[in-house]
Amino acid sequence: MTDGAPPFTPPPFRPRFPWWGRHLQTIRNTIVKPAYPLPPGREMRFAMPxxxxDVLLARLNPPALAVSRPLAVLLHGLTGSEDSFYVRATTRLLLDRGHPVLRLNLRGAGPSAVTCSRRYHAGRTGDVRAVLAALPVDLVADGVIMVGWSLGGNCTLKFLGEGDFPVPVVAGAAISAPIDLAASSRLFGSPPNRLYHRRLLGQMKADMQANRSKVGDLWADAALAAHDLWDFDDKVVAPWNGWADAPEYYRVNSALSFLxxxxxxxxxxxxxxxxWIPPAAYQDFRWSANPWLSPALSRAGGHVGFHGVGGVWSDLCLARFLDGL
Structure with a gap:
């Protein structure tokens, strides 16, 4: 590998009955609640420097095959965790292919909620860097593959663009990443998304209230007062992390400028x-200008959906991409 990623052609995406349309694609797992059984794995703890x-918790699953493959580090999306449906599905795929898998709970997410006084955001790549630096040498001997979804996908792309790797990172993948955070926040808060918005904002507020003793009254009260996602980022995420407002937070952390x-x-x-994510940033970006990028853009699939004939299309793309490496 000297001048870019190997040639990659994604398989065609054909939605699977009855999951027609972007909304059914998006909510399918919430309706069906697929099991995606996994072995229990081993808990790992990472003290933040x-x-x-704060201590981030993660779940390490050894591979199903006795082969040498890179460790896959998985980053979930907003209000997600190591047990999100899409994380578990891709973990199963990677384990069957012989990869050890680390399912990381971002700062304050899932099991990490009770061990952290701060919370993750779309650009907290320092945490990712700290986790990779703390991994046992033998676990990263074959390198690391980074995989992220939605907010975790933006974080993954930003991390890859920063290029400051404490261990060898051999590849990455992002699925449904809001690479233009400001545009995505505006669309997510628009009237057509009011049901999604109400659910996710409610979950974010509930997390802050449930962990008020950890996060503190100032930020718990600010979260409770937020009337939409933009307001939450403006009142909580931005000032909590040293930015003036939501626009500055979005500008500094959007993956689009790191691609x-x-x-x-x-x-x-x-x-x-x-x-949830406007198509313009993906359509306007000159993918051919960076030979390391392999875009797989489909007309349909919803947000972290891709429920198609033959399986989850994003996983089929990931498998083909890894085969090419």
């Missing part, structure tokens, strides 16, 4: 009918 005492700097083979999967 910023002096706040040109990525220099490892990276798969970018996205549906142009995603109800």
């Amino acid at each position: 910023d002096g706040g005492g 040109p700097r990525i220099a490892v083979p990276t798969l970018v999967v996205h549906a142009l009918d995603d109800p």
Whole structure:
């Protein structure tokens, strides 16, 4: 590998009955609640080096095959965790292919909620870097593959673009990433998305209230007062992390400005009918200008959906992409 990712052609995406349309694609797992059984794995704990005492929890699953493959580190999306349906599905795929898998709970997410006084955001790549630096040498001897979904996908692409890797990172993949955070926040808060918006904002507020003793009254009260996602980012995420407001937080952390700097083979999967993410950033970006990027853009698929004939299309793309490596 000297000048870019190997040639990659995604398989065609054909929605599977009865999951027609972007909304059914998006909510299918919430309706069906698929099991995706996994072995219990081993809990790992990562103390963050910023002096706040926060500890990130993760679940390490050994591979099903006795082969040498890179460790896959998986980053969930907003209000997700190590047990999100899409994380478990891809974990099963990767284990069957012989990869060890680390399912990381971002700061304050899932089991990490009770061990952290701070919360994750779309650009907290320092945490990812700290986790990779703390991994046992034998676990990363074959390198690392980074995979993220939605908010975790934006974080993955930003991390790859920054290029400051404490261990060898051999590839990456992002699925349904909001690479233009401001545009995505505006669309997500629009009237057609009011049901999605109410659910996710409610979950974010509930997390802050349930962990008020950890996060503190100031930020718990600010979260409770937020009337939409933009307001939550403006009142909580931005000032809590040292930015003036939501626009500055979005500008500094949007993966779109980091895509040109990525220099490892990276798969970018996205549906142009995603109800949460405007297509313009994906359509306007010059993918050919960076040979390390392998876009897999489908007309349909919803947000972290891709329920198609033959399986989850994003996983089929990931498998083909890894075969090419």
